[in-house]
Amino acid sequence: MVLSMLVEMGSVVENNILSDDVRAMVIQAPRVTAQAEPGQFVMVKNESGGTFLRRPFGVADVDREQGRLLLIYRVAGKGTRELAGLEPTMEISVEGPLGGGFRLTEVSGSGAGGHSGAGEAAGKTLLIGGGVGVAPLIYTARYLAERAPENKPLFLLGVRSAEELFWQDYLQEFTEEIIVTTNDGSAGQKGFAIDALPDILARYDIRHIRICGPTIMMEGLAKLAMERGIECQVSLEKRMACGIGVCLGCTFEGKVSGKRWKICHDGPVFPAEEVFEK
Secondary structure (H helix, E strand, O other): OOOOOEEEEEEEEEEEEOOOOEEEEEEEOHHHHHHOOOOOEEEEEOOOOOOOOOEEEEOOEEEOOOOEEEEEEEOOOHHHHHHHOOOOOOEEEEEEEEOEOOOOHHHHOOOOOOOOOOOOOOOEEEEEEEHHHHHHHHHHHHHHHHHOHHHOOEEEEEEOOHHHOOHHHHHHHHOOEEEEEEOOOOOOEEOOHHHHHHHHHHHOOEEEEEEEOOHHHHHHHHHHHHHOOOEEEEEOOOOOOOOOOOOOOOEEEOOOOOOEEEHHHHOEEEEHHHHOOO
């Protein structure tokens, strides 16, 4: 876990509507932005609102030059409705960056999260996102593309319908190919992300997989990756109260280690085999 956490009073730059229930908020928060790595998250709060607890969101992207942070969130309850009502110049409290992000040393040869190591010249990285779990993979795709522009990652995008294809606008620049599945068949392949994975594995030499999305989606994908012997990491989504490992509200028992992990403190990213049975 990266321990350089800050609490910074930021300001809203944009809070745009992407679909009926999804918003994209850009926050001016230069100190948090300067330290955020792919896969980490922040806890935010409208200090003038009516909710007590902060809300956790994966870091969707950063602009270090301008000191800006992108969050993409689904409006689903009182807290996110308050966030959706924030307008440019309004203040928002940002705590972070929190947790440990994706381990990307073996992918890019230049480590995120304070790690470093030798990269692999051969093979591809596949990023898989579902729902708002796509958000933290945008920054991950940028990170990989900037360090190996000749070997950009592939992206498997699993969404409900064509209405959610706005994700492609954020991903196009940083990916070699975006493969789309929609539940209703309104765009791309009809079905779920796991339905498209076998064909991708047949067409490409996939060496690394990074996944974020609903647990049931990640489990099926991770199990297939493990069966094929592909190195895989998953980013877990769970309700969090404190975000720093104090309340013990987001724990799970590791399948390999047997250790009781705190998702906010030890994760949210874990090796797939530690989260799901093979």
